[in-house]
Amino acid sequence: MLKVSLSRKKSAYPYTPGQEIYFSAGTFGWETDDEAVNVCRNRIMVIIGLFLLIYAVIVIRIFNVCLVDGIQLDREAISYYRPRTGLVFPVHRANITDRNEVVVATNLPTVNLFTNPKKVSNAKLVAQKLAEIFDDTSYEDFLIKLTRKSSFVYLKRNISPQQQARVNALGFPELEFQPSEIRVYPQKELLAHVLGNTDIDNEGIAGLEKSLNDRLSSSTKDLKLTIDLGVQYAVRDELLKAKEKFKAERATAVVMDINTSEIIALASVPDYDLNRRDFKDKDIKFNFATLGVYEAGSVFKVFNTALGLDSGKIKITDSFDATKPLKMGRHRITDYRVPAKWLTVGETLIHSSNIASALMALKVGKELQIKFLKNLGLFDKIENLEIYEKGRPLHRSERYWQDDTVATTAYGYGISVTPIHILTAFSAVLNGGIYTPPTLISEPGNRKSRRVISTQTSMDMRKLLRDVVIYGSAKNANIDGYEVAGKTGTANKIEQGRYVKGKNMTSFVAAFPISAPKYAMIVVLDSPKSLKETFGFNTSGWNAVPTGGKIITRIAPQLNIRPNYDLDTQRMTVLKSYNSHD
Structure with missing residues (x-):
């Protein structure tokens, strides 16, 4: 457009036909082309600036959430959005097997039922129909869930295919399904206190499932145990029979490889079905x-005797005066059904003399006793053991460890430990003198062994403890051909800080075959009752020992221990010949 001033000729008319009319730039307030472009450009810049500002706010907020506060993903939200977005959140958990690769814990695919309560049009009707399908959940419970002020709620976890089909048949589109997994235990109660179990989200809450939760949830490689299911079954079966027969409050038994401290069986009753969570x-x-800390009684005489012999302060031919009670301040140490005479080291174990054992310990002294018990792991929790539930021994502080404590510790009073503590220390005494922390896992770990007594002392202890089974209170465990060696223990039970008369904790610790030890075992009964067939006695020799004998009879063949009848026969012949010259 030409920008010129309007030029008019004076005439009667404003313009003549066909005349070109010229306007100046500002005649009607119009802008020039340059001014219009500038205005447009400014408006675009303002809009871009606003977009950049909004974008910056969003970016800063995302940065704050992700890197400062962290992303908090709710399990239910993850589950809710998985089927909609196609995102995969792995929940797979590794299988657990026994030493022979038999599966003892695994996962099965299952389904969870959920809904968005905001989309439920008739909550009462849906609740009624669901209650008819799921007998274990009431109408009221479903109604509460269906009327929640939320966008997601689980109605039922881990439902069966039949239940899923029935829910589908209801025809309610607001009811949806989510793929899931459930932990199952094919052997049910058999390994209850070894495996523990998981919660509904497959997180470990007890036993190995809890202590090894990271290992099991981060790897698909099977976790192999040292447990032998066949041996485990026999041990638990005999334990249940003993608990029922002697009306014990609880009972436990552990079988261990005496040289490697691998746990072959571990049972504690009562137990429970791992597939139930209610x-x-x-x-x-x-x-x-592993958790039951108790005063073990006379089984501690094994450690007391080993200490005495290994220290060099006691010789195997030494004798001790058990003709009268031993006075310790205001207290007296007495014996139970023990001949009142001088007793040799071997007789001290056979007759289980408290007096002679206390005299032996006093001769060795406090310092050596404490050092020896520490070396056997009897002062500390067994940290290396993989299971979650572990007890810490109870004992006096070294400051107050006086002669009375030295004397009572010799026969298992004044110090409380768990059965697994006793069995591991016992194995060290009889395997040649090497202490190795116990384990339930076949995978290599950080277990460090250490020598606790000499090989010679260990050999001497084998002979002494074999005599206890042949001549002493453990005769009921003298199984022909298996050369069982062991020691009994009976201690008054403590309840509310006091010893309860007539209530005992009875123990039997054993090893077999003692000529070349391969396995060690402990059996403990809590408060067994006396029976007519036990002649009114409820001490270890009448309940824990025969239980141990039955267990050995059943598991020795499974462990490929061939009975050596010839060796036992020869030994008995020599002993009878020796006794005939007395």
């Missing part, structure tokens, strides 16, 4: 074998 009685979940 137990209200926490007592049945108590693992007596």
Whole structure:
């Protein structure tokens, strides 16, 4: 457009036909082309600036959430969005097997039922129909869930295919399904206190499932145990029979490879079905074998005798005066059904003399006793053991460890430990003198062995403890051909800080075959009752020992221990010949 001033000729008319009219730039307030472009450009810049500002706010907020506060993903939200977005959140958990690769814990695919309560049009009708399908959940419970002010709620976890089909048949589109997994235990109660179990989200809450939760949830490689299911079954079966027969409050038994400290079987009863999660009685979940701290009584005489011989202060031919009680301040140490005479080291174990054992310990002294018990692992929790539930020994501080403590510790009073503590220390005494921390896992770990007594002392202890089974209170475990060696222990039970008369904790610790030890075992009964066939006695020799004998009879063939009848026969012939010259 030409920008010129309007030029008019004076005439009667404003313009003539066909005349070109010229306007100046500002005649009607119009802008020039340059000014219009500038205005447009400014407006675009303002809009871009606003977009950049909004984008910056969003970026800063995302940065703050992700890197400062961290992303908090709710499990239910993850589950809700998985089927919609196609995102995969792995929940796979590794299998657990026994030493022979038999599966003892695995996962099965299952389905969860969920809904968005905001989309439920008739909550009462849906609740009624669901209650008819799921007998274990009431109408009221479903109604509460269906009327929640949320966008996601689980109605039922881990439902069966039949239940899923019935829910589908209801025709409610607001009811949806989510793929899931459930942990199952094919052997049910058999390994209850070893495996523990998981919660509904497949997170470990007890036993190995809890202590090894990271290993099991981060790897698909099977976890192999040292447990032998066949041996485990026999041990638990005999333990249940003993608990029922002697009306014991609880019982436990552990079988261990005496040279490697691998646990072959570990049972604690009462126990429970791992596939159930609705137990209200926490007592049945108590693992007596690894958590049950108790005064073990005379089984401690094994450690006392080994200490005496290994220290060099006691010779195997030494004798001790057990003709009268031993006075310790205001207290007296007495014996139970022990001949009142001078007793040799061997007779001290055979007759289980408290007096002679205390005299032996006093001769060795406090310092050596404490050092020896520490070296046997009897002062500390067994940290290397993989299971979650582990008890810490109870004992006096070294500051107050006086002669009375030295004397009572010699026969298992004044110090409390778990059955697994006793069995591991016992194995070290008889395997040649090497202490190796116990394990439940076949995978290599950081277990460091150490020498605790000499090989010679260990050989001497084998002979002494074999005599206890042949001549002493453990005769009921003298199984022909298996050369069982061991020691009994009976201690008054403590309840509310006091010893209860007539209530005992009875123990039997054993090894076989003692000529070349391969396995060690402990059996403990809590408060067994006396029977007519036990002549009114409820001490170890009448309950824990025969239980141990039955266990050995059943498991020795499974462990490929061939009975050596010839060796036992020869030994008995020599002993009878020796006794005939007395």
